[in-house]
Amino acid sequence: MNYKNTFAADFERLDKNYLQPDAFIRKMAKNSDSCRALILQGPPGVGKTYSVEQALKKHAAGRYELLNGKVSNLSLYGSLYRASSNGHILFLDDCDTFLGDVTGVNILKAAMDTKPNREIHWESGTHLLKAMGVPNGFKFNGSVILNTNIGYDNKNEKYLSRLSALHDRALTITISDTDPDRLFKQVCYMVLVQDMLTEFKFSNKEKNMLLEWIDNNREFINRISLRTIIKLSKLYSADKKDWQDMAEQGLLSGVGYAE
Structure with missing residues (x-):
């Protein structure tokens, strides 16, 4: 994407x-x-x-x-x-x-x-x-x-x-409103155009991958904002292997986990 x-x-x-x-x-x-x-x-x-x-x-x-x-x-x-x-x-x-x-x-x-x-x-x-x-x-x-x-x-x-x-x-x-679609587009704009994740030195592929994770999990995220992508970026930077598991546990709500 x-x-x-x-x-x-x-x-x-x-x-x-x-x-x-x-x-x-x-x-x-x-x-x-x-x-x-x-x-x-x-x-x-x-x-x-x-x-x-x-x-x-x-x-x-x-x-x-x-x-x-x-x-x-x-x-x-x-x-x-x-x-x-x-x-x-x-x-x-x-x-x-x-x-x-x-x-x-x-x-x-x-x-x-x-x-x-x-x-x-x-x-x-x-x-x-x-x-x-x-x-x-x-x-x-x-x-x-x-x-x-x-x-x-x-x-x-x-x-x-x-x-x-x-x-x-x-x-x-x-600046923006509370509509979930427009909030997500605002986050994408700040990341891809204004480059506000520059400190992480991500490639465009990595940025889009993280944004796609947010997109796919929108219904389980309490509120999409720039703080969401920053927290996700820190998890990805810390562990590029298991970042998705950590993100599911730390950023999502209302997700059913198998016991």
């Missing part, structure tokens, strides 16, 4: 999708006013983080900051200060916890606002700001990128409501 040929038409569409973040980030890096805020949304494991990081390295090397995981409001404020110059970018990767606190949302709303001048202030705990070397107010002239699974993996109604206030201030790109 050669999935690059099989999905040629789909890959043309995905090429356009993949190039969208790159185009916006290129504009951000040249002049933040051209694109102050960008939200990438989609289910987990479809290449949102990978596409943004590749574009940031290419267009904004040394001028971007990455935040992921659980982020405090004070940390968010400090990171925005460090990315406050024109052409600088703050990338929030799956930092959805800040949506649980209206303060964090208001800080981001100020940073992503569409009015001519954006100012952000922090009036409490100023002694902590002094220790960080951060003022209690500053003009923000940079850009913000937010990666989120909310609405796909996380359907928290409060988070959805607060995220909508940020959508109103940002441009939004949807």
Whole structure:
């Protein structure tokens, strides 16, 4: 099976999708006013983080900051200060916890606002700001990128409501959806076109073989994503003889095994 040929038409569409973040980030890096805020949304494991990081390295090397995981409001404020110059970018990767606190949302709303001048202030705990070397107010002239699974993996109604206030201030790109066929094609595209398995040094034949294993076992895989192919690649690299047995036991659910 050669999935690059099989999905040629789909890959043309995905090429356009993949190039969208790159185009916006290129504009951000040249002049933040051209694109102050960008939200990438989609289910987990479809290449949102990978596409943004590749574009940031290419267009904004040394001028971007990455935040992921659980982020405090004070940390968010400090990171925005460090990315406050024109052409600088703050990338929030799956930092959805800040949506649980209206303060964090208001800080981001100020940073992503569409009015001519954006100012952000922090009036409490100023002694902590002094220790960080951060003022209690500053003009923000940079850009913000937010990666989120909310609405796909996380359907928290409060988070959805607060995220909508940020959508109103940002441009939004949807990367894939939850349809199993489109998710599988997205994985094939990231592997065969964007070469995201380059660290494994697989041949095209090996890549297609691993993708075919996923294709043949789709009904038993809880959720197809880039994490699926990465885990499978590690099993194959570790044991090219018994990798399929290990994959069946470690990656599939609902498969009946003979006792």
